[in-house]
Amino acid sequence: MAHKHSLLRQTLPALRQVFRAAPLEATLLVVLLAASGLVPVGVLGATRALVDGLVQGLGEGALTPRLLGPLLGLALLFALDFLLVPWVAYLQGSVNERLTARVHLLLMEKVAATPDLTPFEDPKFYDELQVLRDQAPYQPLNLLVFLGNAFRESLTVAGVLLLLLTLAPVFPLILLLATLPQALLTFRLQKGVWEAVLFSAPEARRMRYFAEALLSPETAKEVRLFDLLFPFRRRYLEAFHTLYQNLRRARGRQALGASLLVLLSASFTALALFLGLRQALSGAGGLGGLVLLLQSVGSLQQNLFGLVQDGGMLYEALLYFQRLEGFLNRPPSLVEAKGAKAVTGFQEIRFEGVGFCYPDGRRALEGVSFSLRRGERLALVGENGAGKTTLVKLLLRFYDPTEGRILVDGVDLREIDLRAWRRLIAAVFQDFGRYALTLGENIALADWESPPDPGRLEEAARAGGAYELLRRLGAEALLSKAFGGTELSLGEWQRIALSRAFFRRAELLVLDEPTASLDPKEEAHLYRRFAELAQGRTVLLITHRLASVQMADRILVLKEGRLVEEGSHQALLSRGGVYAELWRLQAEGYRAG
């Protein structure tokens, strides 16, 4: 009973998704599958009646109604069987398409609607997402095919056993003994194989990873330059051999065990036939009964083994839907406060003793306090890993501080409506997006709800340095090679990302290394325009190029997660601290160059 329950529990999440994706078609599919599962049972019954009719009518030389009935029945059943095939395929295909789209949509909604980035820090979340994403294109189809087969085969087995009951109760029992042990053993061993596959997931994943590294265009240059085919191929093969050894061992056990049971199966089959023959000779079951018995052995074996063979794929598909359900039911990592305040602007943002540890325990910020007033231009500098980007992530509330708080006009950021807050901000990140959309769309994404406005697009492109590009290619030019569009250089993409930020008429502009890929001319140009562009806006600029920092009203220097210096360029230079040292090093570098 407990087993039954767990089987049901395993099947429910999958069934729920199937019926939500396509309720009508799924119901129809169940009906057709049930019919196709019962057809073989009907064929056995009709064959038995036909044989019995034949024995009785032997020598009469005419087709009696006793023969015509079963004959017609058989013809109809065969016709039905042929008829069901295309319609089952049609429904499976159609439900599959809707189910696959549904699974993808559920994943997209769950992941992209998460307001913060904390889940991505959790390796378990990340792994789950990876598996769910990788298998989303084929597990729905596996489910429909293998669950459908299992349903049909179970019905056939049950029907055949019921039919055998009409001969004598002992027959279903003996035939089950003839077929079930072998099927069960095969199932158990087969399960060993799937588990070897599932549990050796790390190997399978490593294989995929190294194959991907050699096949993808992102790594193509280094692969060739450093001759990475050989080391990566070796790693691939190492993973493959481990996986292969495990699987081969499990498969060998499976074949051996199943062979050992052949004797048992043969004995019980012989016993059933002996009893059947005796019954037929005594005239009790008739010849039809004996034929039924013979055919039942074949049918039971075929269907039980079908169940076993498909069991592995079915198990995996059911597991997939269980995982999906678990993933979708994950509680959100960031819960928005009830009655959050919808802000429309701010006068001052204040960091008060802000500290932050990444969920893996790594401390990135400690005791950071400063304020940023409306209209001010603040630069954030510091060595790699000093915590600059982390500070921006907290400001955008991708994470909440682990100590201290961020106040917007005295209100804790956690009490502020997140969407309203983010609408006030435009940012260019180091890893900005490059979307396979048109050039115009790439820029206007920052405010996609507004109606198209060529004037505004032009203005943003001018501000971000993409105006030439816009004029040359046009707003309708499809970008990114993925869909046959134009590919841009990294610096050109960065101009688009900057224009996107300017497109959103935001109060606060956050620029994290906005010029890393720009040529010196455009960089100088951008900073010269900066005062004008930043007019009335509050700006937070992260940069390693100290020359560009001079346009800031105030500079914050971060070192190992702590705020160590704060002041204007001149004040910090005369202080002779970390900033002055960084400045001296850069200036020397330029002179040496």
Ligand SMILES: Nc1ncnc2c1ncn2[C@@H]1O[C@H](COP(=O)(O)OP(=O)(O)OP(=O)(O)O)[C@@H](O)[C@H]1O
């Ligand atoms: N997702 C993360 N999980 C764990 N640690 C992280 C994560 N992101 C960053 N860190 C760590 O936090 C510290 C601060 O990183 P951050 O990206 O804020 O530095 P940064 O000052 O912006 O550096 P850079 O100049 O290289 O961009 C680093 O030591 C980094 O290793």
